[in-house]
Amino acid sequence: ADVTVTLRLMFIHLTVFGLLTLQLLFSFTAVSVFTFSSVVKKAVQTNHWAYRSSFIVFAVVVVTLILCDSLRRRHPWNLSGLVVVTLSGSYMVGTVASFHNTSTVVITMAVTLVISAAVCYSQTRYDFTFCYGFLLIVVVDFVMFGFLYTFCYSHITNAIHGCLGALLYALFLVVDCQLMMGRMSYRLDPEEYIYAALMIYLDIILIFLYLLGKK
Template sequence: MTDIESQKPVPENDPSHAETAPMYDPPPYMPPPYPTGPDVYPQPIPVAVSFIPPNLPPEEIDMSKTEEPNPDPAAVFPAEESQVFVSSFEDRTVRKAFIRKVFSVVTIQLLVTFTVVCVFTFSNTVKAAVQRNIWMYLSSYIIFVVVGTCLSVFSKFSRTHPWNLLGLSVVTLSLSYMVGTVASYHNTTAVIIALGSTLVISFSIIIFSAQTRLDFTVCNGILLILSIDLLMFGFFSIFFYSNVLQILYGCLGALLYALFLAVDCQLVMGRQKYSLDPEEYVYGALIIYLDIIMIFLYILMILSGSSKN
């Protein structure tokens, strides 16, 4: 009896039912306590950029300043090919053509001059005619000085074709007449020896200047000093003339112009520090031609001073 009473259900409104009531299973699905959608991050708020005016003086505040356009990147940073600047004289083809042209012109000039010298030396009739007409010598000297100075000083004249070749032809003919007149006063044997010596010396110096690594183009100051000394030596030799002084003066002059020939050949070839412009082929031919002619005249002076006649 007691056991049956103890097994009676407890009413639901019994306050002790909450403590003794059985636990039920949870529902099959429970909503999560956090959102199940994709993560959403806060977007950054853009910061307003404003122009801060510079701290200018009061007199420059009202001045408007235009903004320069952005330069072309190709102009600021040129391509690698455009940064390589090659001089026209560095081109082997241009250099060889320039040297060939200069020495071709010099060869023609020397042929003309030495032909005139031979005619004035071997022909007694021509020799007597040029010695009687000394005014022709003075006229050729004036023409040579005027036209030669124009070719040396005015680069526009020496570069303008065909006036540069015309001026060079006038210089060659006038100087050939002068040299032929001077050679007519000397012995025929001395003239032949001077011609041969000049050709050998000039050819040797040209070959040496083309092969050596010595830079003669930086010796212009030394050559200027030696030229002034030779000029003063020749001036004082007028008052104290003797065969010994004439031979010494001729040796110094031939040596000086041999150095000039070495310098001028390197200027034409362009292998050293200084070089001529490829357009100055007339000027290059003129200076080499003058060097060779002066070597011939000084060798002729040495031979005439050493001869008994």
């Protein structure tokens, strides 16, 4: 029985990280294209409706997958939803990156991948899952801070906001990875691999965006 459980968990972990790798590969490829190609960069920067549409699609599908258990556990709709999230999220993140300097984007991608790899593949011996409720409260406070600092914008406040945001979602990444790895008293349902890949993907994308900062 123990061997069966171990193999089952190993299969789930491989599935989640396999999907996550494909998602990140596609998203950062899109970021690279949007940043390095002057033709693509000009096109996405002038088509504001495409960015708004991608944001709306991204938000709606993400919220639906998070809140609707039956949908995210039903194949192939759950996988289709994850594909839509990846496509729309990649366009959205690529558009944001296109307004930044090429070297800045490359360095930010590298730092994000290093942080994500360190967190995902080098889990600490300490359990951070009990901090989830606390982190949600911090997110609300952080959003309010972001709202207030827009009225007194400066390069210093922008850097502070970006670093704090990246740190916050790095902590979320730790918690989400530990939840997926079964650090809590329950084990992840095999059909929840889409949810696990989605949450970890969102954490990494948000780390990238906060490190990139506003332009």
